[in-house]
Amino acid sequence: MSRDPDISIRIFSAPEFLRPVRVMVDALASQCGFDDHSCGLISLAMDEALANVMRHGYKGQRDGRIWISAWTHESPDSLEVVIEDLGVSVDPRTIRGRDLEDVRPGGLGVHFIRHTMDECSWEQRPGGGMRLRMLKMVPAAAPEPPR
Amino acid sequence: MSRDPDISIRIFSAPEFLRPVRVMVDALASQCGFDDHSCGLISLAMDEALANVMRHGYKGQRDGRIWISAWTHESPDSLEVVIEDLGVSVDPRTIRGRDLEDVRPGGLGVHFIRHTMDECSWEQRPGGGMRLRMLKMVPAAAPEPPR
Amino acid sequence: MAKTMTVEQATEGSTVVLTPKGEIDMAHSPSLQKTIASVQAEKPPKLVLDLSAVPYMDSSGIATLVEALQTSMRNKSKLVLCNLSPRVRSAFEISRLIQMFSIAESRDAALKA
Amino acid sequence: MAKTMTVEQATEGSTVVLTPKGEIDMAHSPSLQKTIASVQAEKPPKLVLDLSAVPYMDSSGIATLVEALQTSMRNKSKLVLCNLSPRVRSAFEISRLIQMFSIAESRDAALKA
Ligand SMILES: Nc1ncnc2c1ncn2[C@@H]1O[C@H](COP(=O)(O)OP(=O)(O)O)[C@@H](O)[C@H]1O
Numbered sequence: 336m337s338r339d340p341d342i343s344i345r346i347f348s349a350p351e352f353l354r355p356v357r358v359m360v361d362a363l364a365s366q367c368g369f370d371d372h373s374c375g376l377i378s379l380a381m382d383e384a385l386a387n388v389m390r391h392g393y394k395g396q397r398d399g400r401i402w403i404s405a406w407t408h409e410s411p412d413s414l415e416v417v418i419e420d421l422g423v424s425v426d427p428r429t430i431r432g433r434d435l436e437d438v439r440p441g442g443l444g445v446h447f448i449r450h451t452m453d454e455c456s457w458e459q460r461p462g463g464g465m466r467l468r469m470l471k472m473v474p475a476a477a478p479e480p481p482r
Numbered sequence: 483m484s485r486d487p488d489i490s491i492r493i494f495s496a497p498e499f500l501r502p503v504r505v506m507v508d509a510l511a512s513q514c515g516f517d518d519h520s521c522g523l524i525s526l527a528m529d530e531a532l533a534n535v536m537r538h539g540y541k542g543q544r545d546g547r548i549w550i551s552a553w554t555h556e557s558p559d560s561l562e563v564v565i566e567d568l569g570v571s572v573d574p575r576t577i578r579g580r581d582l583e584d585v586r587p588g589g590l591g592v593h594f595i596r597h598t599m600d601e602c603s604w605e606q607r608p609g610g611g612m613r614l615r616m617l618k619m620v621p622a623a624a625p626e627p628p629r
Numbered sequence: 630m631a632k633t634m635t636v637e638q639a640t641e642g643s644t645v646v647l648t649p650k651g652e653i654d655m656a657h658s659p660s661l662q663k664t665i666a667s668v669q670a671e672k673p674p675k676l677v678l679d680l681s682a683v684p685y686m687d688s689s690g691i692a693t694l695v696e697a698l699q700t701s702m703r704n705k706s707k708l709v710l711c712n713l714s715p716r717v718r719s720a721f722e723i724s725r726l727i728q729m730f731s732i733a734e735s736r737d738a739a740l741k742a
Numbered sequence: 743m744a745k746t747m748t749v750e751q752a753t754e755g756s757t758v759v760l761t762p763k764g765e766i767d768m769a770h771s772p773s774l775q776k777t778i779a780s781v782q783a784e785k786p787p788k789l790v791l792d793l794s795a796v797p798y799m800d801s802s803g804i805a806t807l808v809e810a811l812q813t814s815m816r817n818k819s820k821l822v823l824c825n826l827s828p829r830v831r832s833a834f835e836i837s838r839l840i841q842m843f844s845i846a847e848s849r850d851a852a853l854k855a
């Protein structure tokens with residue numbers, strides 16, 4: 336984590352940038368060794384995390400800044416992503432998925448993120464705004480049978 | 483051009499980052515209004531420009547930095563991309579596509595870039611390295627017939 | 630800016646079939662929501678959403694469908710989804726909302742459902 | 743790191759068919775080049791490159807194919823490409839190298855060519 340990110344991205348808090356970022360993360364996850372199903376889940380988690388920053392952090396304002404940093408780690412292979420913003424900062428304990436029994440629109444984003452990633456944690460940035468760190472490990476491949 | 487880029491990206495000069503960047507540019511071009519064929523050409527031009535920086539600017543070193551900035555402009559709709567590096571800086575006049583009659587591997591990248599983009603120009607960065615600016619206009623849609 | 634999501638509308642007897650085309654995320658779910666609401670305002674006995682041309686859907690897309698389902702329950706009309714792509718299906722499965730919906734494998738099956 | 747490009751190899755009579763799978767850019771053309779060179783070292787009378795699973799190819803991929811073509815001309819053997827996707831075809835067309843190659847629509851046509 337101390338080394339520089341493999342990829343750093345800065346976007347504005349406008350929904351039209353969700354797709355460019357998630358296809359990039361999808362490609363990066365595939366590079367890391369995730370299968371297509373996992374790449375789909377990882378880009379969904381990414382999209383939900385960014386959408387939350389746009390909706391809750393920046394209240395729908397389109398000119399907020401969002402920084403994304405991604406690292407591909409080796410042995411063990413994993414993908415780490417950090418998302419930072421300068422929007423409204425909230426107590427991380429208030430960020431939780433809704434009760435799935437409660438069928439209503441909304442409240443699914445955090446559930447998708449927690450379901451997909453092996454680690455995810457929100458914190459308030461010292462300089463204002465939020466910081467979300469997510470990590471997902473590539474499942475170990477089945478050992479090759481001896482020939 | 484004076485306003486901040488819609489998306490800024492920083493990558494390392496390693497070929498495994500070509501695909502994540504070009505799929506992002508592909509998505510951004512599609513957002514801009516380019517059709518699928520043009521999106522393919524634009525991401526090809528992007529890939530060739532980055533590959534040239536990795537090969538010629540950084541001589542295959544994997545730890546050079548490359549900065550990509552992209553703007554989507556409206557009325558007239560266009561996509562502008564600037565690529566900057568801190569690699570070997572060369573006289574822009576030496577950067578040209580090869581003679582297509584000369585059938586040999588290599589020398590196609592600059593030809594692809596010039597063929598695809600409406601504007602492309604290289605310059606030496608004051609601080610070292612090169613700067614490539616590319617622009618492509620979205621073809622004006624056929625006017626809607628009156629109803 | 631280009632419309633990267635469009636919705637096609639067709640009528641089969643008294644059933645309305647909507648076919649959204651494109652990825653449905655927060656940038657596009659409001660327009661899908663508006664289209665569905667305007668169709669539901671006419672109270673057709675059955676609405677089919679053919680998702681064959683939707684390679685991706687996030688929670689805002691799912692929320693839009695949940696809202697449509699709630700409206701159809703209030704209207705005592707039917708809502709059937711069909712042709713879910715693998716990624717859309719897996720988002721639905723994780724949401725555990727998949728049991729709430731009536732889902733058909735094909736458009737024909739959806740029309741008969 | 744995952745292998746995001748692999749090459750399948752098959753033999754049909756005296757013809758070798760190579761089927762690369764994945765996008766061929768500067769990260770992957772060296773491995774394609776190596777595979778083709780090792781096949782060409784055996785001097786088969788005909789080599790077919792089935793590009794049906796190659797959605798994308800940049801100039802480094804095209805350079806690899808030009809090199810393969812030069813080797814096959816030196817060896818007086820045949821090289822046939824088939825199943826070019828639209829994006830790969832357009833890269834070839836812009837390079838104006840498309841006339842240099844023998845290109846078939848399908849694998850069957852390539853085997854007969
Ligand atoms: N980046 C964020 N900044 C502030 N609050 C957030 C952020 N992300 C999530 N939240 C809070 O967590 C709740 C759950 O988020 P989510 O599951 O995505 O549902 P929804 O956004 O549909 O309400 C939100 O309602 C919000 O209160």
Ligand SMILES: Nc1ncnc2c1ncn2[C@@H]1O[C@H](COP(=O)(O)OP(=O)(O)O)[C@@H](O)[C@H]1O
Nearest residue numbers: 534535538539572577578588589590591592593
């Ligand atoms: N970013 C760059 N830095 C330095 N030289 C470059 C750069 N891009 C292109 N060139 C020069 O332009 C020439 C043509 O580039 P290109 O058409 O991509 O062919 P190739 O890279 O296969 O030689 C290169 O051989 C190189 O001399």
